Amino acid sequence: MTGKPTLAVVGATGAVGVVMLQILSQRADIWGEIRLIASPRSAGRKLAVRGEEIEVVALSEDAFDGVDIALFDVPDEVAAQWAPIAVARGAVVVDNSAAFRLDPEVPLVVPEVNPHAVRTRPRGIVANPNCTTLTMIVALGALHAEFGLRELVVSSYQAVSGAGRAGVDTLRAQLSLVAGTELGTKPGDVRRAVGEDTGPFPDPVALNVVPWAGSLRQDGWSSEEMKVRDESRKILGLPQLPVAVTCVRVPVITTHSLTVHARFQGEVTVDGAREILATAPGVVLCDDPAAGEFPTPADVVGTDPTWVGRLRRALDDPTALELFVCGDNLRKGAALNTAQIAELVAADFC
Numbered sequence: 001m002t003g004k005p006t007l008a009v010v011g012a013t014g015a016v017g018v019v020m021l022q023i024l025s026q027r028a029d030i031w032g033e034i035r036l037i038a039s040p041r042s043a044g045r046k047l048a049v050r051g052e053e054i055e056v057v058a059l060s061e062d063a064f065d066g067v068d069i070a071l072f073d074v075p076d077e078v079a080a081q082w083a084p085i086a087v088a089r090g091a092v093v094v095d096n097s098a099a100f101r102l103d104p105e106v107p108l109v110v111p112e113v114n115p116h117a118v119r120t121r122p123r124g125i126v127a128n129p130n131c132t133t134l135t136m137i138v139a140l141g142a143l144h145a146e147f148g149l150r151e152l153v154v155s156s157y158q159a160v161s162g163a164g165r166a167g168v169d170t171l172r173a174q175l176s177l178v179a180g181t182e183l184g185t186k187p188g189d190v191r192r193a194v195g196e197d198t199g200p201f202p203d204p205v206a207l208n209v210v211p212w213a214g215s216l217r218q219d220g221w222s223s224e225e226m227k228v229r230d231e232s233r234k235i236l237g238l239p240q241l242p243v244a245v246t247c248v249r250v251p252v253i254t255t256h257s258l259t260v261h262a263r264f265q266g267e268v269t270v271d272g273a274r275e276i277l278a279t280a281p282g283v284v285l286c287d288d289p290a291a292g293e294f295p296t297p298a299d300v301v302g303t304d305p306t307w308v309g310r311l312r313r314a315l316d317d318p319t320a321l322e323l324f325v326c327g328d329n330l331r332k333g334a335a336l337n338t339a340q341i342a343e344l345v346a347a348d349f350c
């Protein structure tokens, strides 16, 4: 083909879609037309991208006419139905949902870790990992390349925007109910103030932490925990990697944080790990506890890199490191990684 590729953003009005439009406006402009697609509810709305107001069109087969690459930022079931339709209409799909991530015929790509995988896409679909996996995988990919990863133990502190617009609306509404009160001092007082409707979360999230994300899977594990395990294995090409994960929701709007215990093939040193992380593309080392310096969501939100702090060698295992990572779940955790994948795919069109 000649000229710049045509891009469609499906789900342009959602939590991820809105950030996608910002990212497309900020990165090198390699695109020809950018088409915005959402549900019929949003058809006719105008959204700004690259400084231009563009009208949102309803999802339909015809909406993919002439589209070279389609970014899908929609619920799993919508992506499962419509991504193959977009492919049949001639587009390469980069999908942000969980619908195709574990399909052996769909590569799961993080450009800093396994960019080569993007080229083998027999179904015409490339999958974007989930936001919790993406929060840690760039830093872990760099450490794995040098030290050889053998085991992961992870706990997450996940922001409410990981549950989409509904998650953000829920926390903001709950915060306005509890602000300026003495709530949080008696059993159940926050729950009574918030009421029955806790949005996409099983418990109140304001003034609380909720040890749950996603839906129930076998033996008490959550879907989010299984995603981190399965997707980390696939991206790193380590199908037997032992991975134990506990996912926890915290009252943060955007930016996931994770504590990670990573065990490697042989002995590791903090200095060696620092050197790797300090030069790894997409990673910022922010680690000076004596000066009170470590990453927190309040500072990391709105930025692109994976931020790493609290780097220590495990006290009882010279082959293991402990670290704390933070990353914006709507940027690198979703829209940015998708845009980076699309740029890799677009390189083949030129």
Ligand SMILES: NC(=O)c1ccc[n+]([C@@H]2O[C@H](COP(=O)([O-])OP(=O)(O)OC[C@H]3O[C@@H](n4cnc5c(N)ncnc54)[C@H](OP(=O)(O)O)[C@@H]3O)[C@@H](O)[C@H]2O)c1
Pocket (backbone or CB within 6 Å): 010, 011, 012, 013, 014, 015, 016, 017, 037, 038, 039, 040, 041, 042, 043, 059, 072, 073, 074, 075, 076, 078, 096, 097, 098, 129, 130, 131, 161, 162, 163, 164, 165, 166, 329, 330, 333, 334
């Ligand atoms: N939030 C995160 O941190 C995150 C991170 C990684 C991946 N993801 C994944 O990215 C996808 C989008 O998540 P989100 O958080 O942006 O969700 P969201 O805020 O709920 O937005 C959903 C988007 O999908 C559109 N949509 C819903 N049903 C549709 C239909 N039947 N036809 C066409 N469009 C439809 C919505 O359009 P309307 O506005 O018209 O309803 C909206 O644009 C999900 O698969 C999610 O799992 C999210």
